[in-house]
Amino acid sequence: MTPYDGSLSELVIDLDAVARNWLALKSRLQAGADCAAVVKADAYGLGATRVSRKLYNQGCRHFFVAHATEAAEITPTLVDAATMATADRARIYLLNGPWVMAAQDMVAAGFIPVLNSLEDLRYWAGMVPGAAAILHIDTGMNRLGLSLDDLAAPDLADLLAKIDLRYVMSHLACADAPAHPLNALQRDRLNTAARLLKRPVRLSLANSAGILLGGDYHYDMVRPGCALYGINPAEGPNPMQGVVELKARIVQLRQIAAGETVGYGASYTVPPAQNNAIKTYATLSLGYADGFLRSLSGRGAVVIGGVVCPLVGRVSMDSVVADVSHLPQLPVTGDWVEVIGPHQLVDTVAEMAGTIGYEILTSLGRRYRRIYKGTDL
Numbered sequence: 001m002t003p004y005d006g007s008l009s010e011l012v013i014d015l016d017a018v019a020r021n022w023l024a025l026k027s028r029l030q031a032g033a034d035c036a037a038v039v040k041a042d043a044y045g046l047g048a049t050r051v052s053r054k055l056y057n058q059g060c061r062h063f064f065v066a067h068a069t070e071a072a073e074i075t076p077t078l079v080d081a082a083t084m085a086t087a088d089r090a091r092i093y094l095l096n097g098p099w100v101m102a103a104q105d106m107v108a109a110g111f112i113p114v115l116n117s118l119e120d121l122r123y124w125a126g127m128v129p130g131a132a133a134i135l136h137i138d139t140g141m142n143r144l145g146l147s148l149d150d151l152a153a154p155d156l157a158d159l160l161a162k163i164d165l166r167y168v169m170s171h172l173a174c175a176d177a178p179a180h181p182l183n184a185l186q187r188d189r190l191n192t193a194a195r196l197l198k199r200p201v202r203l204s205l206a207n208s209a210g211i212l213l214g215g216d217y218h219y220d221m222v223r224p225g226c227a228l229y230g231i232n233p234a235e236g237p238n239p240m241q242g243v244v245e246l247k248a249r250i251v252q253l254r255q256i257a258a259g260e261t262v263g264y265g266a267s268y269t270v271p272p273a274q275n276n277a278i279k280t281y282a283t284l285s286l287g288y289a290d291g292f293l294r295s296l297s298g299r300g301a302v303v304i305g306g307v308v309c310p311l312v313g314r315v316s317m318d319s320v321v322a323d324v325s326h327l328p329q330l331p332v333t334g335d336w337v338e339v340i341g342p343h344q345l346v347d348t349v350a351e352m353a354g355t356i357g358y359e360i361l362t363s364l365g366r367r368y369r370r371i372y373k374g375t376d377l
């Protein structure tokens with residue numbers, strides 16, 4: 001056997017598909033709405049630097065992260081010190097607020113915090129008067145943001161006069177369920193908030209799924225995340241293109257006699273095979289240390305040559321076993337199996353794991369050989 005080229009698993013990330021997804025979302029927007037990109041958590045695990053550069057080159061100028069470290073990571077690729085003052089500069093917003101670093105340092109770095117409470121607003125207005133910020137209004141998520149009652153604070157007008165208010169945003173709780181009454185209620189509350197602020201403001205409400213709710217959710221800027229990365233933001237068939245292909249190698253093929261068990265806890269017992277043939281299993285180089293969640297034990301599947309092969313037994317740290325007995329042609333050691341890809345979408349894996357595509361992507365481990373497909377342009 002020839003040794004492998006150093007990799008037992010491979011994660012292929014299609015930057016062109018990310019770009020096509022961003023452009024497809026942008027093309028649905030009501031006139032005048034900007035399309036931002038949410039690249040928090042390392043662009044949902046896919047690499048914030050590469051994704052941000054790609055989208056910048058496609059025309060994206062608004063980038064949302066959660067932490068200051070994430071903002072610092074994408075800054076070199078987005079913000080050329082020489083063009084810092086020009087209109088074409090990318091804006092980087094910090095969803096988790098202004099407290100992560102000294103206010104002056106944040107301003108110097110060019111990061112724009114999302115102010116999530118009256119306390120945040122007072123702090124920002126007091127520490128760095130005139131500095132840019134987004135004001136987050138809570139319209140029903142009850143997680144972050146000023147309440148509508150907060151907008152009656154007697155010092156509100158003074159505070160707003162002391163900041164460079166770029167946007168007023170809110171975040172939808174149920175956008176993936178278009179019929180949910182909270183969607184319209186949140187939209188109406190945002191409109192109310194805008195009236196209470198008694199000044200012209202630019203608004204932002206929609207995440208990926210929110211964009212699909214229609215033009216009255218688009219306002220001045222939308223903030224898609226998951227849809228850029230191929231996760232289905234809709235209830236029906238996925239309108240987005242797949243971005244991620246995850247493959248793992250077969251490290252061993254075994255014939256296992258009926259009555260034997262497989263894996264930790266002996267949770268799977270090999271059944272008698274049809275016409276007395278002995279059953280064949282493939283041990284794959286993929287485990288929970290790679291973000292292949294242990295909850296996929298006995299529930300997940302992989303795809304070999306276009307055929308679905310169920311996983312058996314528990315997912316181990318570095319390996320998992322698939323039943324390949326039914327394949328028309330048995331694979332050989334070293335063959336690649338598809339874990340995520342055209343035959344098995346991220347959302348399918350998520351469903352089997354009892355979670356959402358977001359968690360599958362953000363859990364992806366660091367042991368894969370990462371290959372970026374497509375250009376940065």
Ligand SMILES: *Cc1c(COP(=O)(O)O)cnc(C)c1O
Nearest residue numbers: 038171207208209223224225226
């Ligand atoms: C994560 C996040 C988004 C992006 O949501 P998706 O569902 O991934 O499109 C948008 N806005 C806020 C405030 C977020 O936290």
